[in-house]
């Protein structure tokens with residue numbers, strides 16, 4: 001009985017896993033992530049409340065580091081070579097409203113890239129724990 | 138239904154002001170609620186509402202005013218390790234207390250509820266969809282939310298009533314869910330049931346929210362099996 005139950009549970013979790021696929025693949029791999037990051041940077045550059053933070057930023061570097069970070073977090077074959085979130089965002093005094101706005105810009109970037117809502121949620125879920133290292137510093 | 142989230146989308150340092158209108162239509166009754174709400178800093182919220190409860194075929198509504206204040210005390214809806222926790226009070230003024238008096242309510246003029254609410258959104262929790270839940274504990278004496286007064290011959294004191302909701306966000310502007318609300322049963326004249334509903338909520342933008350629900354309100358003032366449609370519209374102007 002117990003063995004049957006365990007088998008059943010492992011079958012369920014297997015099918016759930018099989019259904020989800022790796023987030024990296026669902027984001028469209030390296031190419032899909034590049035599109036998302038491109039759109040994200042465009043969204044930022046048109047947003048009057050967020051753009052000022054980036055007015056002196058080296059955009060090619062930002063693009064590269066974001067691509068690496070999203071790729072690594074989503075389980076792709078990359079290594080993040082940028083600075084720590086804490087180090088990068090310290091001194092910017094980013095408010096929680098500005099953080100939320102930036103997440104919205106990322107969501108529109110993913111909308112424009114055709115990333116499904118459920119895949120968007122899974123990426124944002126991985127970014128959420130970084131918030132404490134980013135805001136109010 | 139008190140949640141630990143503040144009305145509107147006011148973040149730190151921001152203000153949100155809004156108005157809402159709710160109508161519930163069941164077999165023998167109709168309830169209309171009109172109100173205004175103001176929140177600041179994602180921290181405090183005050184609101185004022187008037188309920189008009191109509192007994193179909195009988196002239197004269199039962200009106201009740203509700204003044205509420207709520208403060209977020211800890212946690213966060215999405216981030217960190219703790220759910221968002223808020224606590225609030227509702228002062229209720231029964232403007233038409235004749236029926237409450239007639240059915241044996243302990244008080245037919247005014248009452249107060251206090252509550253604590255826990256709310257959390259889990260990103261991507263169900264097959265990638267976001268899951269939202271709320272649990273509230275309300276200390277109340279109210280009979281049918283206060284429309285039949287506060288306290289009664291069977292129980293005149295405060296009781297702790299749990300209220301729970303769960304919803305799944307189907308996309309950025311659409312949620313479906315259900316709610317269960319335990320209620321006191323203070324009057325020997327009428328038995329009172331718990332409320333439950335299933336709802337669909339639409340947020341086309343940050344200014345507007347439309348919620349439709351099918352509500353099962355049980356026995357109300359001697360009329361059994363009251364159920365029907367619930368509709369609520371809120372609009373926010375910053």
Ligand code: HEM
Pocket residue numbers: 050053054056057058061062065066069081082083084088089092094098099100102127128130131134
């Ligand atoms: C989940 C949210 C966020 C993530 C994952 C994130 C990630 C990153 C990454 C990977 C970099 C590049 C690091 C490097 O160059 O070594 C970066 C840089 C930067 N971030 Fe963020 N960030 C987030 C939120 C924000 C927010 C909310 C703001 C401001 C409103 C912001 C402002 C900046 C700026 C201005 C830079 C460039 C710094 C420079 O010019 O050197 N970030 N971020």
